[in-house]
Amino acid sequence: MTASSYLEVRSLSKRFGDFIALGDISLDIVEGEFVCFLGPSGCGKTTLLRAIAGLDPQTSGTIRQKGRDVSALPPAQRDFGIVFQSYALFPNLKVTDNVGYGLVSRRQSRSEIARRVDELLTLVGLPDAGPKYPAQLSGGQQQRVALARALATSPSLLLLDEPLSALDARVRLRLRHEIKALQRRLGVTTIMVTHDQEEALTMADRIVVMNQGAIEQVGSPQEIYRRPTTAFVADFVGSMNFLAGRLAAPDRVEIGTLGFACPAQDGLAAGTSVRLCIRPEDVRVRDLPSDVANRVAVVVAELDFVGAFCRATLRLGGADDVALVADFSSNLIRDLGVAPGGRLDVALPPDRLRVFAA
Amino acid sequence: MSLAAPALRIGLSRDDLLMRAGVTVLALLLLLILGLPLWALLSKGFEDSDGHFIGVANYVAYFSTPALFNSALNSFEVATVSTAIVIPLAFLYAYALTRTVLPLKWLFQGISLIPIFAPSLLPGLSLVYLFGTQGFFKALIGGSIYGFKGIVIAQVFYCFPHAVLILTTALATADARLYEAADVLGASKLRVFFTVTLPGAKYGLISAAMVVFTLVITDFGIAKVIGQQNFSMGAVIGMVLLAPAALAFAIDRLVQRKQVALLTARAVPLVPKPKPGRDAFFTAFCVLVSLGILGILGMAVWGSLIKYWPYNLSLTWANYDFATFDANGWDSYYNSLRMAAGAAIVGTARMFVGAWLNEKTGGFGAVRGLVQLLAFLPMAVPGLVLGLGYIFFFNALWNPLNFLYATMAILVINTVAHYYTVGHLTATTALKQIDPEFESVSASLKVPVWRTFLRVTVPICLPTILDIAIYLFVNAMTTVSSVIFLYAPDTKLASVAALNIEEAGTTAAAAALCVVIVATSAAVKALHLIADRFLLGRLQAWRRR
Numbered sequence: 001m002t003a004s005s006y007l008e009v010r011s012l013s014k015r016f017g018d019f020i021a022l023g024d025i026s027l028d029i030v031e032g033e034f035v036c037f038l039g040p041s042g043c044g045k046t047t048l049l050r051a052i053a054g055l056d057p058q059t060s061g062t063i064r065q066k067g068r069d070v071s072a073l074p075p076a077q078r079d080f081g082i083v084f085q086s087y088a089l090f091p092n093l094k095v096t097d098n099v100g101y102g103l104v105s106r107r108q109s110r111s112e113i114a115r116r117v118d119e120l121l122t123l124v125g126l127p128d129a130g131p132k133y134p135a136q137l138s139g140g141q142q143q144r145v146a147l148a149r150a151l152a153t154s155p156s157l158l159l160l161d162e163p164l165s166a167l168d169a170r171v172r173l174r175l176r177h178e179i180k181a182l183q184r185r186l187g188v189t190t191i192m193v194t195h196d197q198e199e200a201l202t203m204a205d206r207i208v209v210m211n212q213g214a215i216e217q218v219g220s221p222q223e224i225y226r227r228p229t230t231a232f233v234a235d236f237v238g239s240m241n242f243l244a245g246r247l248a249a250p251d252r253v254e255i256g257t258l259g260f261a262c263p264a265q266d267g268l269a270a271g272t273s274v275r276l277c278i279r280p281e282d283v284r285v286r287d288l289p290s291d292v293a294n295r296v297a298v299v300v301a302e303l304d305f306v307g308a309f310c311r312a313t314l315r316l317g318g319a320d321d322v323a324l325v326a327d328f329s330s331n332l333i334r335d336l337g338v339a340p341g342g343r344l345d346v347a348l349p350p351d352r353l354r355v356f357a358a
Numbered sequence: 359m360s361l362a363a364p365a366l367r368i369g370l371s372r373d374d375l376l377m378r379a380g381v382t383v384l385a386l387l388l389l390l391i392l393g394l395p396l397w398a399l400l401s402k403g404f405e406d407s408d409g410h411f412i413g414v415a416n417y418v419a420y421f422s423t424p425a426l427f428n429s430a431l432n433s434f435e436v437a438t439v440s441t442a443i444v445i446p447l448a449f450l451y452a453y454a455l456t457r458t459v460l461p462l463k464w465l466f467q468g469i470s471l472i473p474i475f476a477p478s479l480l481p482g483l484s485l486v487y488l489f490g491t492q493g494f495f496k497a498l499i500g501g502s503i504y505g506f507k508g509i510v511i512a513q514v515f516y517c518f519p520h521a522v523l524i525l526t527t528a529l530a531t532a533d534a535r536l537y538e539a540a541d542v543l544g545a546s547k548l549r550v551f552f553t554v555t556l557p558g559a560k561y562g563l564i565s566a567a568m569v570v571f572t573l574v575i576t577d578f579g580i581a582k583v584i585g586q587q588n589f590s591m592g593a594v595i596g597m598v599l600l601a602p603a604a605l606a607f608a609i610d611r612l613v614q615r616k617q618v619a620l621l622t623a624r625a626v627p628l629v630p631k632p633k634p635g636r637d638a639f640f641t642a643f644c645v646l647v648s649l650g651i652l653g654i655l656g657m658a659v660w661g662s663l664i665k666y667w668p669y670n671l672s673l674t675w676a677n678y679d680f681a682t683f684d685a686n687g688w689d690s691y692y693n694s695l696r697m698a699a700g701a702a703i704v705g706t707a708r709m710f711v712g713a714w715l716n717e718k719t720g721g722f723g724a725v726r727g728l729v730q731l732l733a734f735l736p737m738a739v740p741g742l743v744l745g746l747g748y749i750f751f752f753n754a755l756w757n758p759l760n761f762l763y764a765t766m767a768i769l770v771i772n773t774v775a776h777y778y779t780v781g782h783l784t785a786t787t788a789l790k791q792i793d794p795e796f797e798s799v800s801a802s803l804k805v806p807v808w809r810t811f812l813r814v815t816v817p818i819c820l821p822t823i824l825d826i827a828i829y830l831f832v833n834a835m836t837t838v839s840s841v842i843f844l845y846a847p848d849t850k851l852a853s854v855a856a857l858n859i860e861e862a863g864t865t866a867a868a869a870a871l872c873v874v875i876v877a878t879s880a881a882v883k884a885l886h887l888i889a890d891r892f893l894l895g896r897l898q899a900w901r902r903r
Contacts, residue, residue: 074371080802101799105806133899
């Protein structure tokens with residue numbers, strides 16, 4: 001337990017009858033950090049967020065915030081601000097009254113409240129929205145008002161429950177950057193729930209990948225993407241090739257008659273069935289040195305145009321029932337004259353390979 | 359795994375405590391105005407007329423006395439036949455309103471609602487004027503209007519709007535794309551009707567049938583017991599009536615639960631296109647039905663203005679001078695107004711706050727379940743049963759609340775209890791449509807929950823709150839079945855007075871009083887519509903985009 005740990009979750013479980021929504025979750029969050037809970041729907045990420053807020057209390061386990069045990073406190077006695085996917089703005093109150101909603105009961109003078117509301121609306125980039133009703137704003141504007149309302153009481157923890165899911169793609173991209181910049185400026189510890197891996201990768205300082213009520217991996221976006229520790233994470237975040245094979249030696253995988261060098265596997269016995277993983281963009285084609293590791297001859301089976309690049313399906317020579325997907329830039333395709341049916345030599349860099357038990 | 363760890367007990371905030379206290383008070387009140395009176399009646403069924411416990415002897419006597427048992431069979435038969443007539447009529451009418459191009463749609467819609475404003479005596483009186491021994495069209499009906507036929511026609515009139523309302527809702531929620539798909543696939547009109555339209559309205563049809571059946575069963579059978587003054591046997595009859603009503607109601611609730619996901623948010627609403635042949639047929643049908651409704655209402659109005667039916671047809675206001683027919687004169691009308699206003703104000707506040715408490719209180723499942731059960735009870739309970747229960751419970755010497763007996767207050771309480779289900783359901787439905795996270799946001803902002811209730815929930819639900827108030831007012835004006843057991847000479851209601859006057863033989867005056875009741879309810883409803891349109895429009899500017 002580090003001294004700087006702001007939020008400590010210990011052995012948190014949540015059950016609905018026989019169903020285990022959260023099983024024995026432990027997690028530390030550092031002050032000022034932006035953490036994303038990432039996972040498919042039903043993985044328990046929202047359940048965990050709502051347990052931290054006290055909205056749907058856990059069945060067992062403890063939560064400490066700034067060293068204070070808040071496990072059994074109702075939401076009103078905890079310190080957080082929250083933004084929902086649905087915005088949950090009060091439709092009958094003007095934007096000013098929505099943002100000032102939490103300030104009114106704090107016995108501040110009217111002018112103080114007005115000043116704070118102005119300040120917050122400027123902060124989220126809506127200085128003129130005050131006299132409007134929520135229904136008169138666009139989705140993105142409403143979400144910004146919701147953000148301003150959550151920040152009004154200066155909470156030390158900001159919870160975001162799929163805040164961008166209801167917005168269209170363009171607005172979503174812009175708000176990603178705005179929220180991240182705002183969070184950095186204010187330094188407020190933030191937890192965001194999302195099922196969108198791109199959102200998590202671009203916004204988070206650390207990502208908590210969840211699956212079936214358990215944490216799969218915790219790490220920085222680079223760690224999660226480059227060094228997934230479980231097959232689930234490898235599959236869920238980004239695209240990944242899974243090639244069925246056999247572990248011949250701790251650092252060697254055989255697929256058909258082909259052998260590939262890979263990082264040494266300590267936990268797996270030689271002879272076990274494994275899956276060899278590589279990301280499509282990590283397949284090397286250009287300027288292969290003559291002694292390059294893991295060189296393999298392939299036939300281009302299909303070439304799908306995806307816009308900025310082409311996704312190629314390759315058949316491995318020596319194991320032609322195995323398909324390998326690789327991303328080729330338009331330049332590369334033009335320079336090397338890649339076309340369906342063509343032959344090609346590619347390399348699978350050993351340091352980019354991951355091996356998981358099948 | 360920490361599965362063995364002790365379950366966590368979450369602390370309660372002041373809001374939680376307040377709301378739990380509120381729900382508890384709500385449950386106790388419902389127990390007092392519904393549970394205990396019904397229990398008092400239920401136990402009465404096991405006593406002889408001196409109050410000694412005699413087990414199921416009353417029930418045995420009931421089922422072995424042909425005259426009594428037959429009355430139950432009669433009720434059942436009337437309910438079945440009325441339902442069989444109302445549902446097809448209402449379905450066609452609702453179909454015309456929602457799926458065809460009907461001229462003056464709003465007018466037809468309005469006419470179909472008229473029976474709601476009429477006391478159940480009104481169609482009876484009109485039928486006597488039209489088809490009775492001295493009626494205009496006596497020859498037409500072929501046989502006597504008194505008895506089975508007359509009762510069924512009156513019930514059809516009384517239940518029609520309820521069925522139309524349910525079926526209009528069921529038919530209005532149609533996905534146009536289903537019809538386009540069927541069209542593209544080359545299905546015939548008939549096939550489309552049986553494979554798309556009917557299945558879509560299936561739950562609505564079942565629900566409407568059950569509601570109509572319950573309405574008839576719970577309304578009918580008043581006359582049988584009133585003169586009898588045998589309370590123990592009355593209790594037994596009440597309980598026997600309760601069974602089919604409760605069953606029908608249970609089926610309805612089951613079906614309603616399935617209806618929820620029928621229309622997705624992505625559905626494209628169906629807008630009927632003109633089609634001359636079909637539109638002409640349905641317009642003619644609606645005109646015919648409307649004429650029937652207006653005819654019955656018009657006959658009552660005309661009858662109330664006639665000097666001496668059928669010998670002297672000159673017009674007079676004399677029948678509206680109620681003092682000549684009933685000791686209370688116009689006072690019974692003022693009593694009705696006061697009672698209806700009281701029920702509307704007290705009842706609406708009670709139902710809305712109650713539904714909110716029950717909906718938003720966290721945990722506390724047992725008490726909330728009890729509230730839910732008690733709130734659903736009155737829909738299935740015949741007014742007669744509730745009225746008798748009130749006598750036994752509130753008139754009892756041991757009951758510290760017996761000072762309420764024979765006051766205006768007990769009439770208000772009884773009416774609120776009698777119509778609790780619909781008000782509670784309406785409020786609950788409206789509350790479920792509000793973002794459930796409002797309370798979460800308030801909690802995170804440390805704003806007490808009652809402030810959010812007053813500043814946000816109530817303003818958003820204002821139209822619903824008005825709806826409930828109008829519903830209570832209109833029903834309080836027309837209700838007879840329960841309050842007839844509870845009034846005192848100085849708190850007699852207009853609906854009851856109309857019945858008394860009719861029994862005394864002055865049909866015209868009874869019709870006049872019924873007309874006054876209809877006019878009042880219709881005027882209140884019209885005021886509501888105007889207020890909705892203009893006043894609320896200004897107060898609720900935030901709804902506009």
